Amino acid sequence: MTQQTSHSRRRFLAAAGGIAAAAAAPSLAQGASPSADATRTLPFLIGRSTDTLAPRGKSPRVVICGGGWGGVTAAKYLRQYAPHLEVVLLERNPVFFSCPMSNKWLVDAVDTQFLTHDYLGVAEKYGYRFIQTEILEIERDRKAVVTAAGSVPYDYLIIAPGIRYNYEAWFANDRRMAEATRARFPAAYIPNAEHFHLKHALQSFKGGDLVMTLPPPPQRCPPSPYERACLIASMFRQKKIPGRIIILDHKDGVRPIGPGFRAAFEELYKDIITYVPNAHIEEVDPFAKRIKTAAGDFDFDHAILMAPHQAGDLAWKAGVVPQPGSGRPGGWADVDPLFLHDRNDKDVYVIGDAVGFVSPQFAFYPKAGHVANRHARIVARYIAEREAGREPSYILPDNLCYMMVNTNPQEGISVQFDYKVNDQGIIEQTQLDFNERSPATIPEDFNWARLIYEDMFS
Ligand SMILES: Cc1cc2nc3c(=O)[nH]c(=O)nc-3n(C[C@H](O)[C@H](O)[C@H](O)COP(=O)(O)OP(=O)(O)OC[C@H]3O[C@@H](n4cnc5c(N)ncnc54)[C@H](O)[C@@H]3O)c2cc1C
The missing domain is CATH 3.50.50.60 (FAD/NAD(P)-binding domain)
Structure with a gap:
């Protein structure tokens, strides 16, 4: 018998004798300490x-x-x-x-x-x-x-x-600020508790300024913050919520599918979305609800605070x-x-x-x-x-990515990437943006999702 199996067997026998042992042991109700005891017999x-x-x-x-x-x-x-x-x-x-x-x-x-x-x-x-x-x-x-x-x-x-959120870039080793930011104004870029928190916050939002800070590249799904802004704006309009969405982007412009997103901001959400480029974060205060950036300072009623991403x-x-x-x-x-x-x-x-x-x-x-x-x-x-x-x-x-920019009617834009190795042995990327907003993108998007979930789970 190996050491492992004899050890396991001892634990099994000990667990099997647990009723008598439990009867003999002092119970917590009698004041025994629950502190970790490395030698405690476990099932x-x-x-x-x-x-x-x-x-x-x-x-x-x-x-x-x-x-x-x-x-x-x-x-x-x-x-x-x-x-x-x-x-x-x-x-x-x-x-x-x-x-x-x-x-x-x-x-x-x-x-x-x-x-x-x-x-x-x-x-x-x-x-x-x-x-x-x-x-x-x-x-x-x-x-x-x-x-x-x-x-x-x-x-x-x-x-x-x-990914992880690099809150250290904002708060150095101030754990309290990082925890408060994640608890109150989560990015919802890591599933799933944050998503439920954000959904609840959006559904109870009564109006005011909703600020989104976008992380610098490289980041998880670069077009998705713009999609999120469009969809929330669309929801504000439908529910008649007097909200303003301020996108604080680290980049100098919207990328990828820039023209497609900018057209959606301009043509569909001019009164709701304000896009601010070059908004490098200088200070974030989740308690005072204030953000200082290279492009100005912003107070907010609610926020989606995306710290930089890392592995x-x-x-x-x-x-x-x-x-x-x-x-x-x-x-x-x-x-x-x-x-x-x-x-x-x-x-x-x-x-x-x-x-x-x-x-x-x-x-x-x-x-x-x-x-x-x-x-x-x-x-x-x-x-x-x-x-x-x-x-x-x-x-x-x-890579293939569909982004919905309007819910009423449902319309989307998309981007496609292909890769090859060139003569110097370097991987080259070809990027194709589909900027024209179209309802035809929506069934393609849902079909993509269905097929890829099936690939993972069926
Ligand atoms: C809002 C949003 C929209 C997006 N839209 C698209 C899109 O349309 N198309 C697209 O292609 N991509 C999209 N993405 C990006 C996509 O979600 C990620 O690229 C993808 O999840 C990356 O897969 P991964 O396996 O690297 O990481 P993940 O899918 O995040 O998986 C990592 C796993 O590791 C687990 N894990 C981590 N640490 C531990 C630990 N210590 N112990 C146990 N488990 C651990 C986590 O729980 C997690 O399940 C989107 C992302 C977001 C946030």
Whole structure:
């Protein structure tokens, strides 16, 4: 018997004898302290972070950190491309909540059911293991991911953590200001508690100034803040809410699909939306409800405060984000641009928004769910090829993004990106903006969403 199983068995027997033990132990009602006791006997299935949650089996194992757009797609495709692999998906949320389409959900153009998806059914169908838990650390030296319920050893690691808000850029180490900002005026760029908070705030908004601060690039889904402004403006008009939306943009102009969004601001929402370019943030005060920027100072009644974006915490914990002074672009994961693995470790891949600089022509892939889905399929293919003893050839993603700018009638604009490697070995991007507002975009948008949810969850 291995050490692990004899340890587990001891805990099982101890738990089985729990009734007698509980009768003998002093109860909390009698004044026993609830303080953490590392030696306390727990029921067998309650994991500690020091346990091995999933001991290694015979097959090589891929552990995926984060079950968002990238992670959940990778799990399915790994099982399809290389069925002999054991795949473990670690995710903190019990239910998948989609950021794409969530602007439409904020104004009731889609319902909650459209955005939410079940993790358990798809894991069962494709034969991977879904573990709902908080990932605490990634220990590269012993090839293990430490979660709240125990550690999970890996052979290959896929890091798919999405983004974090870099509140440090606004508040340095003032945790109180960062927490107040996130609690009162969340960006709703990370699912899902923030989305519910924002929806409630919008639905109870009686009027006044709603300020949106836009993060500097690179950011998650660059066109989506403009879409959000348009949809909220459309809702204000329909509900006759005397609100003004002030967009404080770090950039010097609207991008991508700039002409399309600017036409919507001018032609549909002139009396509601004020667009302020070059509004570099200088000071944010969530208590006084005031923002100082390079383009002026603004007081607000409510706000959607988007701090700068960076790779999600797990990328930092995994040590894939370059340290200051390393000479590499900071804030995002430093990966091989074509093969998406850590530059120093071919068994550690990064996918989705966390991926850093990939090209001197366009710098970063758009931080989009579509790209995360493509990265996931690509990396699953790379791992399958390696497992089959073949050297993988590079595969590049594509991207497609639809933005609704009017709810009555429903109209949208869109943007498409394609990639190729040029003669110098550099990835080149072609961007095509569709600026003309059209109702025809709407069914395409919903169809895109349906197909991609199906790709992840059916
Ligand atoms: C308003 C809005 C609109 C958008 N519209 C579009 C669109 O129309 N089209 C499009 O393509 N993209 C769109 N996006 C962008 C899209 O949501 C992201 O690009 C996509 O989610 C990135 O996928 P990801 O897998 O990298 O990260 P995510 O989908 O964020 O997944 C990361 C996962 O990791 C989990 N995680 C992180 N840390 C831990 C931890 N410590 N323990 C356990 N789990 C952890 C998180 O819970 C999360 O589920 C939009 C985004 C927003 C906010």
